[in-house]
Amino acid sequence: MYALRIFRAEDKDFWVALHHEAYRPRVEPIWGWDVALQRNFAQTEIDTRYDGQFVIVVDGGDAGYLSYAWKNDELYVSNIIMRHEWRGKGIGERVMRDLMGWAARLGKNVFLRTFENNPAKAFYERLGFVVYEHNASDHHYYLRWCPPR
Numbered sequence: 001m002y003a004l005r006i007f008r009a010e011d012k013d014f015w016v017a018l019h020h021e022a023y024r025p026r027v028e029p030i031w032g033w034d035v036a037l038q039r040n041f042a043q044t045e046i047d048t049r050y051d052g053q054f055v056i057v058v059d060g061g062d063a064g065y066l067s068y069a070w071k072n073d074e075l076y077v078s079n080i081i082m083r084h085e086w087r088g089k090g091i092g093e094r095v096m097r098d099l100m101g102w103a104a105r106l107g108k109n110v111f112l113r114t115f116e117n118n119p120a121k122a123f124y125e126r127l128g129f130v131v132y133e134h135n136a137s138d139h140h141y142y143l144r145w146c147p148p149r
Helices: 009-031 035-047 091-106 120-126
Strands: 003-006 052-058 061-071 074-082 110-115 130-135 140-145
Touching (some): 009 035, 009 074, 009 110, 052 091, 061 091, 091 120, 120 130, 120 140
Antiparallel strands (some): 003 052, 130 140
């Protein structure tokens, strides 16, 4: 079981550490890892106005991060990242399935992007997401899930 807690200013250090943990293995092989640049990317995420921005809480501790926004009448999942020790335990899947259920009740699609070297792509595909674009210049796959009609 998990809970979502609204992201607060005091969560910044948690987010920066989680961002670096999750993104370094994706970014470093492509462009190298510039700590100052990545700290700026992490800060940009904090500063972005999302419709939802949460810390995922499990067993009373901060286990992950979720941000999403409504774009073009679809639900865009900007980030869903679990701390390393919580990956593979079904929490991220539960969060995603809950988001997908919410979108389905509204008759809306869900879309996201992931680095082409991210093993999470297979996770999204298992959930029913389909690649609709591969942008080699930004090294991302863009995926969409459409609710059953």
